[in-house]
Amino acid sequence: MSEKELIKIEQCTKTYGKKVALCNFSCSLKGGRIVGLLGPNGSGKTTLIKILNGLLKDYQGTVLIDGQKPNTHTKSIISYLPDETYLEDWMKARDALSMFHDLYKDFDLEKCLTLMKRMDLHPDMRIKSMSKGMKEKFQLALVMSRKAKIYILDEPIGGVDPAARELILEIILNNYSEDSLVLISTHLISDIEKIFEEVIFIKDGELVISGNAEELRHERGQSIDEIFREVFKC
């Protein structure tokens, strides 16, 4: 498995007016891993993800993706599942499929159709008629059908029921390529912690804990979920 450093962040700070969203945040992420970015709502997860995807530019510090600052090349190697849908109500699933086909050279249409079948989704379905969970599953199918170096999934299990969560985890495990990096942000930890190799805890824009998930369990005799509850106790 590849050990190539795919994301490097050094002392990254991002403010919105007076509010500090990200504060001196540093981390280094290598390929071949599934990494959990864990923090409660408003802790800075989505800000960080938007910076990685080149959607926020006015930050301080260094952000390198595959050795480059966020640009068109880095965008082309990241498959990104945003926390909000970009599927429009007027679309049919088919329209989104052809959009992905046109936009991304690494999009595998056959694979996406197979995944959709497993999710009981059909290309002729209207986005408007899909439930929140169906839209989430469909977007995940689109995103996981790209053969990307980096997958960034912002809250992939937020809106789906527990049974669908298992399917989503299985799809993530089954479809990322072995040397790619999968970064998953979530606040629903117990459902997903077993698939993380590394975890990063973010609190008020700062990194508080990071490390190998199994080592953390071993050192503390606690699950990642329990550590999370302790760190973020109100």
Place this chain on the structure above:
Amino acid sequence: MINFDSNIPIYIQVMDYIKKEIVSGKLKSGDQVDTVREMAIFFGVNPNTIQRALQELEREGLLKSERTSGRFISATSETIQELKLHQGHEKTTRYVIEMKSLGFTKEETVNLVKESKGDNE
């Protein structure tokens, strides 16, 4: 998916699961085990966790990997017997401690075990 106790490193629980399969005879010497990815999906855990569990099992001599054809159960009947005894000891110790805490003497516990029909009750 298996229910894991997430307080304990997951690779250890994966190892225990596979050991149980070996002891119970579901996996026999010479059997090929699933690929890392297949197991990761079966257990719902990170592939590198599976990798680690399999490497540890190799180190304990229960598995061996062939460069091209995959991983196989390589436990001898003696090792399996040892493993079985070890697991039996562990379970018994836990059971006896629990019975003690309920106030049973060792003899009473033994009698209850003798009377018990297990699943067929």
